[in-house]
Amino acid sequence: xxxxxxxxxxxxxxxxxxxxxxxxxxxxxxxxxxxxxxxxxxxxxxxxxxxxxxxxxxxxxxxxxxxxxxxxxxxxxxxxxxxxxxxxxxxxxxxxxxxxxxxxxxxxxxxxxxxxxxxxxxxxxxxxxxxxxxxxxxxxxxxxxxxxxxxxxxxxxxxxxxxxxxxxxxxxxxxxxxxxxxxxxxxxxxxxxxxxxxxxxxxxxxxxxxxxx
Amino acid sequence: xxxxxxxxxxxxxxxxxxxxxxxxxxxxxxxxxxxxxxxxxxxxxxxxxxxxxxxxxxxxxxxxxxxxxxxxxxxxxxxxxxxxxxxxxxxxxxxxxxxxxxxxxxxxxxxxxxxxxxxxxxxxxxxxxxxxxxxxxxxxxxxxxxxxxxxxxxxxxxxxxxxxxxxxxxxxxxxxxxxxxxxxxxxxxxxxxxxxxxxxxxxxxxxxxxxxx
Numbered sequence: 001x002x003x004x005x006x007x008x009x010x011x012x013x014x015x016x017x018x019x020x021x022x023x024x025x026x027x028x029x030x031x032x033x034x035x036x037x038x039x040x041x042x043x044x045x046x047x048x049x050x051x052x053x054x055x056x057x058x059x060x061x062x063x064x065x066x067x068x069x070x071x072x073x074x075x076x077x078x079x080x081x082x083x084x085x086x087x088x089x090x091x092x093x094x095x096x097x098x099x100x101x102x103x104x105x106x107x108x109x110x111x112x113x114x115x116x117x118x119x120x121x122x123x124x125x126x127x128x129x130x131x132x133x134x135x136x137x138x139x140x141x142x143x144x145x146x147x148x149x150x151x152x153x154x155x156x157x158x159x160x161x162x163x164x165x166x167x168x169x170x171x172x173x174x175x176x177x178x179x180x181x182x183x184x185x186x187x188x189x190x191x192x193x194x195x196x197x198x199x200x201x202x203x204x205x206x207x208x209x210x211x212x213x
Numbered sequence: 214x215x216x217x218x219x220x221x222x223x224x225x226x227x228x229x230x231x232x233x234x235x236x237x238x239x240x241x242x243x244x245x246x247x248x249x250x251x252x253x254x255x256x257x258x259x260x261x262x263x264x265x266x267x268x269x270x271x272x273x274x275x276x277x278x279x280x281x282x283x284x285x286x287x288x289x290x291x292x293x294x295x296x297x298x299x300x301x302x303x304x305x306x307x308x309x310x311x312x313x314x315x316x317x318x319x320x321x322x323x324x325x326x327x328x329x330x331x332x333x334x335x336x337x338x339x340x341x342x343x344x345x346x347x348x349x350x351x352x353x354x355x356x357x358x359x360x361x362x363x364x365x366x367x368x369x370x371x372x373x374x375x376x377x378x379x380x381x382x383x384x385x386x387x388x389x390x391x392x393x394x395x396x397x398x399x400x401x402x403x404x405x406x407x408x409x410x411x412x413x414x415x416x417x418x419x420x421x422x423x424x425x426x
Contacts, residue, residue, distance in 0.1 A: 001413075003406035008234035016232045016359045017225025020262050020352055041425050044410040046233050050351055051366045055238075057408050062415040069417050131391065134347030135366070138263055139233055141348070142355075146229045153264045153348070169419045178344065193216035195270050197257040200214075202275040204282050206382045212254050 006049070009042040014146035023142060024192045026150025027109040029183030035117045039147050040065075043182075044120075046143035050135035058128025059136045062168055064119040069167075074114030076164055077179065080157035081110035087157075109152070109181070117183035121164075123174040133177050140180065150185035153178055219262070222255040227359035236355060237405045239363025240322040242396030248330045252360050253278075256395075259356035263348035271341025272349045275381055277332040282380075287327030289377055290392065293370035294323035300370075322365070322394070330396035334377075336387040346390050353393065363398035366391055 044061055052058060064070050085091040085103070094107060101107075113119070120140070124133050137153065144151045156164060156179055164170070196213070203210040257274055265271060277283050298304040298316070310316060326332070333353070337346050350366065357364045369377060369392055377383070409426070416423045 001408050004409050005404055005406055006234065006409075008230045010230075012230025012233065013228050015226050016229040016355060017221045017223075017259075019229045020225065020259050020356070021219065021221040023262060023264070025264060025268075037424050041410065041423070044414055044423075046230075048407040048410050048413065049233050049236060049405065051236070051238060051354070053366075053368075057413075060413050060415070061410075062419060063423065064417060066417045130343035131347055131366075134344055135351035135354070138348035138351040139355075141264070142229060142352075143233070153266075153344075155266075168415065168417075171419065174419075191218055192262065193218055194261040195214050196217050196219075197254065197261050197274075200261065200270070200273050201257055202273070202381065204277060204279045204381075206275060206384065206387075210254070210257075210276065211250050 006045050009045060011042060012046065012143060012146050019142050019146045022191065023145045024189055025152040026185045026189060027105045027152050028186040029112070029116055029150055029181060030186045031115040031117065031183070033117070033184045035149060035182055035184075039149065040118065042147065043140045043143040047136035047140040050139045052128060052132035052136070056126070056128055056132065058124040058126055059133045060123045060125055060174060062121040062123065062170070064121070070116060070119060071114045072167065073119060073164070074116065076160045076167070077113040077156065078110045080160045081106070083157040083159045084155070109154070113181060116181040118181070120180040120182060121168070122177045122180065123170065124177065125171070125174050129175070130177060137178060137180070144182060148184065149182055151180050151182045153180060155179060219258050222258060224255060225259065225356060225359050232355045232359045235404065236358045237402055238365040239398045239402060240318045240365050241399040242325070242329055242363055242394060243399045244328040244330065244396070246330070246397045248362060248395055248397075252362065253331065255360065256353045256356040260349035260353040263352045265341060265345035265349070269339070269341055269345065271337040271339055272346045273336045273338055273387060275334040275336065275383070277334070283329060283332060284327045285380065286332060286377070287329065289373045290326040290369065291323045293373045294319070296370040296372045297368070322367070326394060329394040331394070333393045333395060334381070335390045335393065336383065337390065338384070338387050342388070343390060350391060350393070357395060361397065362395055364393050364395045366393060368392065
């Protein structure tokens, strides 16, 4: 495989501060408004520009675009999502979930994954690990934000991996890292809150605060 | 620790496409031009806005800013860098390195780490792993690019971790992920090349090409 130069996509004009500081998990996607192939090329090109260990570029992306394939994968995603809740909390279905659970929106996404406009799975091949794919995944998510697309970083579960790998003919040396549904947002979304960096940053030593609040 | 809203920094105005597509490893840093505390707050705030698993925000950053501490850490970095070359190629010093080695610039950085204006170490605490810190690390690197700062993603080596942890009073439940020197670039840097996404993307199936070249 030969490396090439890639032109900066003309439509990634949003200021980087706005993209980063308004990025958030979007779990409600419009099933009635498709995502263009051009936008998918843009977000994947953006992903490719991120750094990887020793510039080995082990990242590989699988784009699920066919309706029947999305439906089949969406069912496995639903099973995987509930398998994770079973492992963590012993829940089997919605009736086990507390009324005020923070997982309600994620459970809705698990139901609706069958209707996602696009789903992207991220892998590495060979020796590359998470440190060589998640910088690219973040580029992909930020580029999606800049294009007005919603997305969220999700995972799968060991219960379904063999079936997923078979479904897409994933080779044995590929390692799965995350699952990213993509589409135009449904509804409105507010800003996110974070732990203040004054409390998550050590200044010359672990416990010492930086010179800001 | 209480979560807060963070305003978008006023100086992150670069278009996101430019930041992503001109980002590259910068290993030659100016030791004569300091990095401001305001810029460090900006890149760390940017890191904090990236997604993490279940929004647990396990990322913690250690900023090394004192000259004596940078010098002491820089010596450990140099040792770690050569320990990695020893493990991979049996090299002990520059005389073992081939004249045309792609590691020449990285070896120079290993020498010059003692003079880096700032060094940032990234950790997670508790259950968080690489997937919950590298999206934030990429935000940090992109924000640095937007501010005109150079940086590069580097690692350490098991040989030095105990001494690094002692030097900075890193707690036992913190996991180290990467080391990021930061400063204004010295010299000029060209664009990067990448494997084309037409060859790193599967379209509905692993081996199937997407509809672009």
